[in-house]
Amino acid sequence: MDYHTFSVENADRLEDAAARYRNLSAEELVWALDPDPDDAVVDLGSGTGFYTDDVAPHAGRVHAVDVQEGMHDRYREKGVPENVTLVTSDTDPLPFDDESMDAVYTTNTFHELPRAAVTESARVLGPGGRFVVADWSADGRGERGPPLDQRHTADSASEVLADAGFDIDFVAVRPETFLLVGVVDDGE
Numbered sequence: 469m470d471y472h473t474f475s476v477e478n479a480d481r482l483e484d485a486a487a488r489y490r491n492l493s494a495e496e497l498v499w500a501l502d503p504d505p506d507d508a509v510v511d512l513g514s515g516t517g518f519y520t521d522d523v524a525p526h527a528g529r530v531h532a533v534d535v536q537e538g539m540h541d542r543y544r545e546k547g548v549p550e551n552v553t554l555v556t557s558d559t560d561p562l563p564f565d566d567e568s569m570d571a572v573y574t575t576n577t578f579h580e581l582p583r584a585a586v587t588e589s590a591r592v593l594g595p596g597g598r599f600v601v602a603d604w605s606a607d608g609r610g611e612r613g614p615p616l617d618q619r620h621t622a623d624s625a626s627e628v629l630a631d632a633g634f635d636i637d638f639v640a641v642r643p644e645t646f647l648l649v650g651v652v653d654d655g656e
Contacts, residue, residue, distance in 0.1 A: 487612075491645045492575060492602040494522035500573070500600040500638065500649050503527040507570035510592065512559060512585060513577030517543040517552070523573070524549040531555050531569075533562070559585035567594035576645075578603035579619050586632040595654035599634055601625055601647070608644035622646035 497519060503509055506528040511520045514532035516539055524530050532548075533555045534540060540554045548554060557563050559581060572589040574581065578601045589599050606619035613619070620628070622641045625648055630636060634650030 491642065492519075492647065494519070496647065497522060497573065497575065497600065497602065498526050500602075500647060501526075501571045501598060503571055508568065510562070510564070510569050510572040510589070512572060512574040512589070513580060514543070514554075515539045515577075516546070517548065519573075519575045520552055521549065524552050527551070527571075529553065531564070533557055533559070535559075560588055562588040562592050564592040566591055567597075569593050569597060571598045571600065573598075573600035573602075575602045576604060576613070578625060579614055583628060583632075586628055586634075590632045590634060590652060593652045595652055597652040598637075599629060599650040599652075601629070601650075603645060605641065605644060605646045607641070612644065622648060626650075 501509065501523060503526045508529045509523060509527045510531045510533055511523065512533050514520050514534045517532055520530055520532045528551065530552045532543065532552055535558055537556045540556055543554065555563060569592045572593060593599065603625065604613040604619045606616055606621045610616040622639050626636050626639060629650040633652065635653055637651045638649040640647040
């Protein structure tokens with residue numbers, strides 16, 4: 469997949485709750501992440517913080533990572549929770565220490581990320597750390613979201629995670645999207 473970003477000019481579309489929750493509810497994302505109240509979590513491609521706001525009450529710290537400062541500006545306009553840190557950064561490398569995070573997730577942005585973002589996610593997660601991917605499926609009709617040729621299937625995304633050392637713990641395929649949970653081997 470080619471690396472690209474969602475336009476800041478279209479950021480208002482990222483706040484459309486009816487459209488966003490149709491593909492992934494807040495409850496489902498929190499279930500997939502399974503955070504403890506003191507966990508450190510990374511939202512890769514956080515955009516305006518739509519899903520960051522849903523995860524923040526369940527984690528100790530959430531690092532909202534986006535390559536576009538303009539997305540963080542939009543997030544600041546609506547208000548950023550106290551336990552959320554805005555990080556303007558590329559994904560290779562991620563600006564976190566080895567094994568310093570408990571979970572990483574990406575919502576509707578996996579197709580935009582370079583493969584190095586997955587490898588970097590594995591690096592920053594400790595044993596048992598979870599990497600959650602909710603994204604548009606290449607098996608969909610393509611009526612919404614990015615063009616089909618820019619998407620992964622659940623199987624191809626699982627292969628990318630497995631190549632980076634994740635064990636695939638959960639996969640759900642929907643008409644237009646998929647949800648995938650990879651776990652760093654904890655050695656047991």
